[in-house]
Amino acid sequence: MHVIRDPAQFPFLGNAVVTSGTFDGVHVGHQRILGRLREVAQASGGPSVVITYWPHPRLVLGPPPSHPELLELQLLNTLDERIEKLAGFGVDYLLIVPFTREFAQWTSEEYIQNLLLKTVGAKQLVIGYDHRFGKNREGGFDYLSQHAARYGLRVEEIKREDVDAVGVSSTRIRQALRQGDIATANRYLGYHYPLTGLVVHGQKLGRTIGYPTANLATTEPLKLVPAQGIYAVWATTAAGTRHRGMLSIGVRPTIGHDLAQTVEVNLLDFSGDLYDQLLTLEFVAWLRGEEKYDGLGALTAQLSLDAQATRQALA
Numbered sequence: 141m142h143v144i145r146d147p148a149q150f151p152f153l154g155n156a157v158v159t160s161g162t163f164d165g166v167h168v169g170h171q172r173i174l175g176r177l178r179e180v181a182q183a184s185g186g187p188s189v190v191i192t193y194w195p196h197p198r199l200v201l202g203p204p205p206s207h208p209e210l211l212e213l214q215l216l217n218t219l220d221e222r223i224e225k226l227a228g229f230g231v232d233y234l235l236i237v238p239f240t241r242e243f244a245q246w247t248s249e250e251y252i253q254n255l256l257l258k259t260v261g262a263k264q265l266v267i268g269y270d271h272r273f274g275k276n277r278e279g280g281f282d283y284l285s286q287h288a289a290r291y292g293l294r295v296e297e298i299k300r301e302d303v304d305a306v307g308v309s310s311t312r313i314r315q316a317l318r319q320g321d322i323a324t325a326n327r328y329l330g331y332h333y334p335l336t337g338l339v340v341h342g343q344k345l346g347r348t349i350g351y352p353t354a355n356l357a358t359t360e361p362l363k364l365v366p367a368q369g370i371y372a373v374w375a376t377t378a379a380g381t382r383h384r385g386m387l388s389i390g391v392r393p394t395i396g397h398d399l400a401q402t403v404e405v406n407l408l409d410f411s412g413d414l415y416d417q418l419l420t421l422e423f424v425a426w427l428r429g430e431e432k433y434d435g436l437g438a439l440t441a442q443l444s445l446d447a448q449a450t451r452q453a454l455a
């Protein structure tokens with residue numbers, strides 16, 4: 141997949157089959173659209189193109205007036221994760237349009253003329269039923285189909301029934317993750333929820349109880365960190381090796397009061413130095429809530445049970 145982050149650098153294609161959207165999560169609903177995009181591209185012999193936006197439009201424009209509670213934007217994917225997922229679904233070109241206030245002011249006409257026709261060279265569009273574009277989200281499928289002939293574009297809409305059949309939305313996935321409901325989130329995503337962080341230094345207590353834990357500092361401030369609790373995860377090191385891990389997201393009530401939340405993982409069957417490396421987690425299962433134990437002995441006994449539960453969950 142060719143990744144182009146500046147529209148001015150996009151190689152005009154002429155026969156492109158295009159879809160666009162924010163695609164946060166690249167979930168199974170998005171995957172339907174991408175599947176259809178690939179089919180249409182193969183049938184027409186043209187390259188498939190996804191146009192996406194960064195930063196997330198809501199970060200630039202604020203929450204919709206009808207939903208002020210959405211002010212606290214949290215994302216399912218970092219930009220790197222989105223790129224990796226889109227590449228995995230067979231997209232030929234990814235154009236990442238820098239989303240600015242100025243860009244948000246483009247009319248539907250300007251969006252089609254400047255971006256779809258002059259920059260990308262679109263011949264066909266494949267769009268989700270609720271896709272909007274242009275200033276104030278004025279453009280949609282109806283606008284496109286009315287004007288398509290004038291633009292020399294063919295437009296295909298992915299029907300609401302097709303996308304909704306899977307019952308998925310980015311919002312539902314966020315809700316599930318905020319409740320620690322990994323099973324639902326993963327089912328809607330069609331893959332394990334990922335989280336990448338840099339391994340930083342903690343209190344060096346873990347090693348003294350036989351369970352060293354790599355403490356993660358997440359790299360994307362907007363990335364959604366699931367609910368506090370204990371999880372079974374797969375952890376991939378910078379060297380590319382994958383290990384079973386038991387992860388704790390919490391405030392460690394057993395060892396102190398008012399501690400900051402940490403994200404820390406003990407890798408089963410591993411020993412080595414992970415400091416200052418990137419570690420990528422895949423959430424597989426929720427194991428339990430965080431508890432306050434009566435001392436480190438009781439916590440250590442529980443960690444041994446967590447290790448067993450982790451092996452079962454990852455078997």
Ligand SMILES: Cc1cc2nc3c(=O)[nH]c(=O)nc-3n(C[C@H](O)[C@H](O)[C@H](O)COP(=O)(O)O)c2cc1C
Pocket residue numbers: 342343344345346347351352353354355370386387388391392393394395404405406429430431432433439443446
């Ligand atoms: C799988 C796992 C489960 C944990 N569960 C709890 C818990 O229920 N309650 C708690 O207070 N701390 C829990 N912890 C956090 C430990 O207190 C923490 O790993 C220990 O304080 C080591 O901290 P350090 O990395 O700063 O040295 C858990 C840690 C792991 C890896």
Ligand SMILES: Nc1ncnc2c1ncn2[C@@H]1O[C@H](COP(=O)(O)OP(=O)(O)O)[C@@H](O)[C@H]1O
Pocket residue numbers: 339340341342343344345346347348351352353354355405406407408409410411412413414415
């Ligand atoms: N099996 C393991 N799981 C996690 N980290 C490990 C493991 N073995 C060694 N380490 C190393 O030990 C560090 C964690 O040890 P710990 O005593 O908990 O210190 P800290 O409080 O700095 O996290 C990790 O950052 C990593 O470099």
